[in-house]
Amino acid sequence: MSATATPAPATSSTIEDVDDGRHRSASSRLLRTELRLLTRDPLTLTFVLMFPIVSMLIIGGSFGTEPDEVFPVNPAHWYVASYFTVVIGATGLIMLPVHIATYRERGVLRRFAASGFPRWSFALAELAVGLTAIAVAGPLLLAVAAPVYGLPEIDAPVRVAAGIVVASVAFVSIGVLLGTVLPSARAAQAVGLMLFFPSFLLGVGGPPPAVMSEPLREISERLPLALANDAIREPWLGIGTGTGPLVAISVIAIVAAALAARRTAL
Amino acid sequence: MTTTSHSPATEPIVTVRGLTKSYAGRTVVDALDLDVHEGEVLGLIGANGAGKTTTVECLQGLRRADRGEIRVFGLDPVRDADRVRAHLGSQLQSSGLPDRLRVGEAVALFAGPRASGADRLLEQFGLAGKRRAPYTGMSGGERQRLFLVLALLNRPRLVILDELTQGLDPAARREVWSAVAQLRDAGTTVLLVTHELDEAEALCERVVAMRDGRVLDQGTPADLVARHAREVTVRFALPDEADLSGTAADLQALNRLPGTVAVTRDRGQVAIRGTRDVIAHVGAWLVRRGDPIPADLRVDIPDLESALLTLLDQPARSEKEAA
Numbered sequence: 407m408s409a410t411a412t413p414a415p416a417t418s419s420t421i422e423d424v425d426d427g428r429h430r431s432a433s434s435r436l437l438r439t440e441l442r443l444l445t446r447d448p449l450t451l452t453f454v455l456m457f458p459i460v461s462m463l464i465i466g467g468s469f470g471t472e473p474d475e476v477f478p479v480n481p482a483h484w485y486v487a488s489y490f491t492v493v494i495g496a497t498g499l500i501m502l503p504v505h506i507a508t509y510r511e512r513g514v515l516r517r518f519a520a521s522g523f524p525r526w527s528f529a530l531a532e533l534a535v536g537l538t539a540i541a542v543a544g545p546l547l548l549a550v551a552a553p554v555y556g557l558p559e560i561d562a563p564v565r566v567a568a569g570i571v572v573a574s575v576a577f578v579s580i581g582v583l584l585g586t587v588l589p590s591a592r593a594a595q596a597v598g599l600m601l602f603f604p605s606f607l608l609g610v611g612g613p614p615p616a617v618m619s620e621p622l623r624e625i626s627e628r629l630p631l632a633l634a635n636d637a638i639r640e641p642w643l644g645i646g647t648g649t650g651p652l653v654a655i656s657v658i659a660i661v662a663a664a665l666a667a668r669r670t671a672l
Numbered sequence: 673m674t675t676t677s678h679s680p681a682t683e684p685i686v687t688v689r690g691l692t693k694s695y696a697g698r699t700v701v702d703a704l705d706l707d708v709h710e711g712e713v714l715g716l717i718g719a720n721g722a723g724k725t726t727t728v729e730c731l732q733g734l735r736r737a738d739r740g741e742i743r744v745f746g747l748d749p750v751r752d753a754d755r756v757r758a759h760l761g762s763q764l765q766s767s768g769l770p771d772r773l774r775v776g777e778a779v780a781l782f783a784g785p786r787a788s789g790a791d792r793l794l795e796q797f798g799l800a801g802k803r804r805a806p807y808t809g810m811s812g813g814e815r816q817r818l819f820l821v822l823a824l825l826n827r828p829r830l831v832i833l834d835e836l837t838q839g840l841d842p843a844a845r846r847e848v849w850s851a852v853a854q855l856r857d858a859g860t861t862v863l864l865v866t867h868e869l870d871e872a873e874a875l876c877e878r879v880v881a882m883r884d885g886r887v888l889d890q891g892t893p894a895d896l897v898a899r900h901a902r903e904v905t906v907r908f909a910l911p912d913e914a915d916l917s918g919t920a921a922d923l924q925a926l927n928r929l930p931g932t933v934a935v936t937r938d939r940g941q942v943a944i945r946g947t948r949d950v951i952a953h954v955g956a957w958l959v960r961r962g963d964p965i966p967a968d969l970r971v972d973i974p975d976l977e978s979a980l981l982t983l984l985d986q987p988a989r990s991e992k993e994a995a
Binding site: 432435436439442443446447508509512513514516517519520521522524 | 732734753754757758760762764766767768769770771772773777780781782783784822
């Protein structure tokens with residue numbers, strides 16, 4: 407270590423609140439850092455980017471392109487629309503819980519708090535990170551699907567947009583909440599995977615409801631990820647308005663967001 | 673118990689009166705009073721579970737006190753958390769950074785409006801060449817030096833360092849000590865929490881010894897040693913053990929030396945315990961005898977560790993009351 411002088415501490419006897427306005431706010435610095443770290447996270451790259459695309463390419467081509475008694479529309483389009491929700495589910499149930507639980511486990515959040523980051527800065531940063539992951543991975547999935555299966559025409563664009571926004575907020579909030587409740591990164595990974603895969607197989611990217619047994623169909627219709635899927639897929643493919651699922655997922659979004667904000671305050 | 677009140681020339685920038693904090697019915701900090709004066713390096717010492725970390729967490733507003741009053745720069749650290757933390761630099765026990773965050777990015781992230789001299793700090797703490805190194809790839813010593821850089825980045829008036837060298841190898845510990853010594857020399861106020869007593873003795877101008885959430889004693893390390901670990905021990909082997917009458921005469925002579933408190937003999941080794949005068953008198957006695965000076969001659973001078981052990985051996989107030 408060199409013998410260079412340590413910067414002198416502030417010596418005034420009273421507290422000065424100095425901000426010349428040129429300095430980036432703590433919230434903005436935290437947001438930029440979190441977005442940068444998002445691109446280096448292998449879990450994000452695997453589960454949010456790669457998994458939905460690979461699964462969609464496999465499943466989307468398994469049932470042909472003609473509607474039948476099982477699929478009310480082109481099966482490939484059914485799955486392309488469905489797998490947009492897989493991106494939302496993977497972000498909320500796997501990426502964010504593990505990310506935040508890791509921070510808690512390693513004392514990163516305590517460090518942020520002790521360093522004077524504003525109370526709500528971490529909650530806002532994680533909301534932005536989750537929505538950004540969905541905003542990048544969702545269109546990427548559609549870009550890959552377009553030349554292979556074609557993109558299904560959107561029947562009710564406003565309703566679809568509302569469904570995507572509300573479902574994204576709901577699952578990002580659930581993810582943040584899980585990350586603040588679960589005791590460790592390992593627990594977050596285990597619980598996240600346990601929540602994600604049944605939701606994914608029963609409610610979104612697995613067999614269509616028409617081939618499920620009655621009890622399974624009953625369960626799948628009540629899963630939050632299935633509600634999110636219906637709020638997006640029904641108005642997208644013109645097989646319904648998706649109003650009921652949209653209302654239900656809106657309630658989930660409000661409750662989860664309120665609880666997540668409370669839990670992530672530094 | 674003897675407690676001296678330390679009154680440096682400067683006003684306290686931290687005052688704690690009657691701080692009490694319990695977890696699940698167990699009192700961790702018990703009616704604690706503490707002052708930290710501007711420009712001093714104060715050590716909070718004590719065994720694990722003494723309440724040191726809880727105390728500094730309350731000072732930083734990370735925990736709410738159950739009772740008592742805390743003022744940091746004259747402000748309440750919970751109610752005025754933003755204003756207090758802007759002037760605090762801290763190294764928290766068991767805290768880290770995101771694995772993939774690089775050194776340069778960490779500096780940019782934690783640099784607030786008052787930050788200055790980031791490059792100089794990185795240079796000073798030997799991290800200038802590590803700007804692109806991710807946190808996960810850094811050694812323990814490098815991480816602690818990075819935490820010091822981050823703690824100092826915003827020119828804090830008070831730096832809190834909690835178990836700064838825990839888990840470091842001896843070379844890395846020395847590096848970090850040297851960094852803290854630089855802070856002390858630059859006039860930064862430092863509150864050092866440690867159970868490493870050689871660390872406290874080397875770095876602190878004043879120490880506060882804690883047990884069960886209470887202050888046992890406080891003062892300079894030398895004060896505490898003088899009050900609680902006065903006795904030195906001189907050891908050496910007596911030659912010709914077969915000469916029983918000669919050995920007995922030697923032991924009697926040693927026992928009569930000024931300052932001697934006790935003389936014991938174990939497997940040929942003699943230990944003379946007494947005041948510091950004993951060192952000179954035993955030396956003179958050995959020279960007078962005319963035999964070669966024993967090759968295993970050793971003097972154990974008390975240090976802060978001996979003083980704290982003596983303090984910790986005293987019965988707790990509750991035990992005294994029960995008695």
